[in-house]
Amino acid sequence: MWQMFQFPLCPFSRKVRLLLGEKSVGYEIVRESPWLRRDEYIDMNPTGQTPVMRDIAAGITLIDSAVICEYFEETIEKAPMISGTAVNRAEIRRLVAWFDEKLFGDVVRPLMYERMEKRLVHRASPDAKVLREAMKNAISHLDYIDYLLDHRRWIGGPVLSLADLAAAAHLSVADYLGGIDWRGHESTRNWYAGLKSRPSFRPLLSERMEVISPPDHYDKLDF
Numbered sequence: 001m002w003q004m005f006q007f008p009l010c011p012f013s014r015k016v017r018l019l020l021g022e023k024s025v026g027y028e029i030v031r032e033s034p035w036l037r038r039d040e041y042i043d044m045n046p047t048g049q050t051p052v053m054r055d056i057a058a059g060i061t062l063i064d065s066a067v068i069c070e071y072f073e074e075t076i077e078k079a080p081m082i083s084g085t086a087v088n089r090a091e092i093r094r095l096v097a098w099f100d101e102k103l104f105g106d107v108v109r110p111l112m113y114e115r116m117e118k119r120l121v122h123r124a125s126p127d128a129k130v131l132r133e134a135m136k137n138a139i140s141h142l143d144y145i146d147y148l149l150d151h152r153r154w155i156g157g158p159v160l161s162l163a164d165l166a167a168a169a170h171l172s173v174a175d176y177l178g179g180i181d182w183r184g185h186e187s188t189r190n191w192y193a194g195l196k197s198r199p200s201f202r203p204l205l206s207e208r209m210e211v212i213s214p215p216d217h218y219d220k221l222d223f
């Protein structure tokens with residue numbers, strides 16, 4: 001049985017979990033809080049980051065969300081998430097990297113630091129200026145996703161792909177932390193409503209991070 005080391009608001013773990021859900025791969029969740037820098041965890045993953053997936057019986061440990069997604073894409077035929085021609089696949093990978101680096105760095109990481117880590121670890125208040133900047137950046141990212149969806153059926157091309165799962169994973173964490181204003185972004189909002197209703201997404205929406213509550217609309221399909 002696979003174990004997944006993660007915490008509820010880790011967007012990289014969410015991306016992997018969405019992929020595993022689409023592919024119907026079972027796993028058990030092991031709660032890991034990277035900020036605790038647990039020795040046993042660092043021994044397993046020297047970066048100390050989540051997610052990690054481990055199958056003890058098979059002697060396999062997979063580290064880094066991109067590596068984990070590629071592993072299951074290569075080993076589980078069901079629901080291909082990096083498919084099509086080499087050009088199609090390159091576009092999917094470009095967008096996954098875009099969301100993992102830019103959407104995360106511009107929006108999700110500052111929100112997580114200000115609204116989650118400062119509260120849980122440093123017992124400090126969020127910096128309103130940093131929050132405002134992250135929310136402003138979120139608007140530019142939603143504009144870009146609107147543009148993509150106005151030109152293609154799904155974010156990465158004609159079919160659902162890892163690009164959709166990566167974007168939804170990051171947006172869902174930003175939304176949980178109150179960083180997304182959906183008004184004026186109908187294309188992205190409709191796309192996200194569709195993803196929220198998928199069975200792979202439902203378990204993520206029902207999870208809660210201790211002491212931090214999401215806005216009321218967070219788990220609603222009609223928001």
Ligand SMILES: N[C@@H](CCC(=O)N[C@@H](CS)C(=O)NCC(=O)O)C(=O)O
Binds near residue numbers: 035064066
């Ligand atoms: N490239 C890594 C990034 C993972 C990552 O940044 N995870 C965050 C939590 S969402 C983390 O563990 N941060 C703690 C740290 O960087 O020390 C991946 O895709 O798995």
